Amino acid sequence: MNFIENLNWPAILVALTAVLVISRVNHFMSGLKAVNHLVGPRVPFAPLSVPGVLVPTTWWNPGLFYIWHWRNHFYKTWGSENVAFVPWLSGRPTLMVTNLDVARQVTLGAHRSSWEKPVDQSQALLMFGMNLVAAEGEQWRKHRRIAGPAFTNELYQMAWQETYNLYNEMIEEEGLSAKDAFEAPVVQNLTFKLALSVIGNCGFGFNFRWAEPPFSPDGTLSIQEAMRTVSEWHALDVFCPKWVTKLPVPQFKKYRAACDKLMDFMRAQVVERREIINGGSQLKGDVFTMLVKANEDEEEKLQLDDEELIGNVFVMLLAGHETTAHTLAATLGFLAIHDEIQEDVHEEVMSVFGRRDPVTSLFLVFNDFTKLEKVVSVFYEALRLFPAGFVLIRRATEDTVLQVPNPVGQEGTTSVPIQKGTDAIVDMIGIQNNTRYFDEPEKFKPQRWYGISNESESFSAFSVGPRACIGRKFATLEAVCFIACLMRDWKVEPLLNSGETKEEWKKRVVDAKMVLTLGVKDVPLRFVRRK
Ligand code: HEM
Structure with a gap:
């Protein structure tokens, strides 16, 4: 007791504060060195770190939403396409990249690359097994070798046909065939249902129909509902520790039950597909079957195990569902407030397939896909303005040097040494708003994509x-x-x-919401039948 009372507390506090200050100054100075003193904000926490995200976006902390809210002025203020956040309290120095050449260098993913996806960022994608999105280096090549052949023309044809069928079912099931107009207070309710069913059918080989009930006849979750629940609540596993998801909260319980149901189902599906393939029966062209087939055809040492196969199918569900649904909602929102563009698109559609018999025209239309340039362009332009995959996160695995292009108007590049452990965030919103690539980037101008091939990298929102x-x-x-x-x-x-004007609607609706992907806020629309 006496010992504690005799301690000189003020002196201890001063000493501890001094140690903290010295260690933070050290941390900050080494952060500056790690990014070669690149310009950018000096902040308490690294952006996208837990404390950085929990504290709201303010002038001294970027928070989660700075990427969206500061998109038009942030890089201009710093006078550079790539800036460095250097934290003085906690977290790694972090480069924010909006130059495509630099983005290419950090996302290359080759086995000799000095940059990789940080394992801590990919954990949440691993719950069903290692997969193409999370894998790195040699492992990534192995996954891509198996997954690549699954994306065949047959699959694309299936995607087209399923979308077409589901559109017609939507019209019937929602009772729209008899209506001259209908309202969709949240158009995402339609686009999410569509995207989930398309990926369910083409990715997993299901037969999801628009009218599917949420429960099976035995009262358990249907597979469709399990998939919907997993993709809707997956953020739980990303943002919360495991024990949180095990709390007795009804939604969490439903989420866990859905994960278990999906996992059991997918294990059984791998076995069934393998039997079909080895039995020589006619194969369906869905991604799951094609993955199992490519895997069976591969040399043994290059094969994926069952968990990895399942991990890949699952990641297709996550990567391919929300992103497409968000972008469709944004596209329809933009069309609603751009009458002239909508009329152009309507005319193009009518000229390509409007007057053909809708059933027999199906495959003609698939082949005519490239003729629907204006339709493709409105989709691309909406995706440019709301890039669903809004950040690509990488970490330097060794000291490296980036070749950074000089400002517009100056030839050549500048070498910027970067130290091991530095994070790089490819800011996809920043790239899509970078005036090096786009004039009037804040405007919805689908014509910027006319004449550009569907595979062109000048459209960069797919990375x-x-x-x-x-x-x-x-x-x-x-x-x-x-x-x-x-x-x-x-x-x-x-x-x-x-009493609302179109302009007020635009201000209310054309704004972002962000969780794992970026989307537009709920889009309220009215559809009026064309005569
Ligand atoms: C509008 C829709 C979509 C957008 C905006 C989008 C965007 C992206 C982006 C930006 C990446 C790069 C991620 C990174 O490097 O960290 C990516 C990768 C990926 N996407 Fe998509 N995606 C979309 C649809 C889809 C669909 C429909 C599927 C599957 C059917 C899919 C499967 C994947 C996979 C597996 C990867 C990882 C590729 C690799 O690392 O080799 N995506 N996507």
Whole structure:
């Protein structure tokens, strides 16, 4: 007791404070050195770290939403396309990249690359097994070798046909065939249902129909509902420790039950598919079957195990569902407030397939996909303004040097040494708003994509380089088919609140919401039948 009382507490406090200050100054100075003193904000916490995200976006802390809210002025203020956040309290120095050449260097993913996806960021994607999105280096090559062949023309045709069928079912099941107009107070309710069913059918080989009930006849969750629940609540596993998801909260219980149901189901499906393949029966072209087939055809040492196969199918569900659904909602929102563009798109659709018999035209239309340039362009432009995959996170695995292009108007590049352990966030919103690539980037101008090939990397919202999105064509075909069907039959208008103008609707609705992916806020629309 005496000993504690005799301690000189003020002196101890001063000493501890001094140690803390010295260690934080050290931390800050080494952070500055790690990024070669690149310009950018000096902040208490690293952006996208837990404390950085929990504290709201303010002038001294970027928070989660700075990427969206500061998109038009942030890089201009610093006078650079790439800036460095250097934290003085906690977290790693972090480069924010909006130059595509630099983005290519950090996302290359080659086995000799000095950058990789940080394991702590990929953990949540591993719950069903290692997969293409989370894998790195040699392991990534192995996954891509198996997953690549699954994206065949047959799959794309299936995506087109499923979208077309589901559109028609939507019209019937929602009772729209007899209506001259209908309202969709949240159009995402339609686009999410569509995207989940398309990926369920084409990714997993299911037969999800628009009218599917949420429960099986035995009262357990249906597979469709299990998939919907897992993709809707997956953020729990990303943001919360495991024990939180085990709390007796009804929604959490449903989420765990859905995960278990999906896992059991997928294990059984791998076995069933292997039997079909080895039995020589006719194969369906869904991603799951094609993955198992490619795996069976591969040399043993290059094969994926069952968990990895399941991990890949699961990641397709996550990567390919929300992203497409968000972008479709944004596209329809933009069309609703751009009458002239909508009329152009309608005319194009009518000229390509509007007057053909809708059933027999199905495959003609699939082949005509490239003729629907205006439909593709509105989808791309909406995706440019709301890039669903809004950050690509990488970490330097060794000291390295980035070749950074000099400002517009100056030839050449500058070498910027970067130290091991530095994070790089490819800011996809920043890239899409970078005036080096786009004039008037804040404007919805689909014509900037006219004449540009569907595979062109000048459209970068699916990322660039070898690790760019494997589902780009799949998502584009699905979206183009759905938009074309809607534009053929309906005129889309903003669903206004009483007394609200279009401009006020735009301010209220055309804004972002962010969780794992970026989307537009709930989009209220009115569809009026075209005569
Ligand atoms: C509008 C829709 C979509 C957008 C905006 C989008 C965006 C992206 C982006 C930006 C990446 C790069 C991620 C990174 O490097 O960290 C990516 C990768 C990926 N996407 Fe998509 N995606 C979409 C649809 C799809 C679909 C439909 C599928 C599957 C059917 C899919 C499967 C994947 C996979 C497996 C990867 C990882 C590729 C690799 O690392 O080799 N995506 N996507």
